[in-house]
Ligand SMILES: O=C(O)CCC(=O)C(=O)O
């Protein structure tokens with residue numbers, strides 16, 4: 001199998017990775033100078049703020065409303081971890097709080113630079129797109145995130161012969177290493193190697209499918225997986241509350257399938273403008289919790305154009321999959337996204353995918369539908385396994401996938 005991570009460096013882009021002009025990223029990222037990139041935006045950042053743990057009902061309701069509000073506009077938001085606890089009220093004040101929060105962490109030189117920079121940004125980009133919210137405490141320790149990210153990076157850096165036993169395009173395998181993508185059947189390859197693995201529930205049997213090398217891989221994946229799985233359940237309860245559903249609405253079969261993970265590795269690319277790291281797609285499951293590290297590369301389609309999300313160190317990016325869109329009858333949309341490459345540094349993203357059970361019956365929740373008004377059910381009922389098949393057949397294309405499930 002041809003793996004990008006087997007080469008020490010790439011001097012040029014081989015033809016088979018060059019997309020036709022209308023599909024290219026057409027961006028010349030170098031991984032660092034994002035501040036100059038007018039297209040880079042910071043996603044709404046939602047503060048979990050001990051929401052689930054504090055016992056403060058008002059606070060929890062506010063956080064739940066923020067998540068739904070951010071999710072409704074973008075289909076994406078992110079959360080951030082810190083020990084600081086900030087008081088805040090309305091969305092409109094988040095810009096200021098974000099400033100306060102950042103200043104605490106910066107040294108003096110940077111301090112004045114930041115004031116200048118932030119004023120500049122606020123004046124020029126009063127767009128809603130900028131910074132909406134600040135997040136504190138998503139409950140997954142920084143050491144847990146960094147620990148697994150380091151172990152995964154070590155895995156990709158192993159010699160080709162040590163990775164060879166894991167290489168496979170067989171999608172039934174619980175742990176496999178591959179390159180490009182299995183969805184796009186065209187000739188052109190994506191600038192990406194990836195691990196696709198089952199990560200939760202962590203059982204002894206599952207552990208044995210994970211690689212013993214590097215030695216840190218298994219224990220760190222187990223800790224990361226448990227923590228992110230818990231976080232996802234917390235988020236789902238908040239989403240449910242924000243929508244006016246019972247808090248355990250998504251618990252059970254809707255989120256009870258085997259949790260999967262994509263560990264995406266995009267090596268530096270000599271000419272990012274010609275390539276793509278990952279095809280435009282919507283996630284097929286319920287919820288994605290993504291650690292994108294500190295290298296930019298994730299883009300989402302917003303109002304007809306691709307926008308690049310600035311990484312916020314320590315934050316998770318959260319987005320909704322097709323199942324969330326269907327269950328909420330379109331209230332929370334699954335937004336198309338893709339990954340672009342950069343010329344300077346390798347980028348790694350770790351996506352944890354919360355899946356329904358295969359036999360779970362899915363359709364718009366009755367609470368989200370009102371046949372008497374202008375909000376009738378927009379999707380028919382189906383079994384999740386049926387959706388998985390349709391997704392493969394439609395090569396992940398958003399409209400093609402949804403076509404056979406929509407009620408017109
Ligand atoms: O690399 C990224 O930031 C995006 C990854 C992604 O969308 C996925 O794994 O589904």
Ligand SMILES: [Fe+2]
Nearest residue numbers: 281282283337
């Ligand atoms: Fe995705």
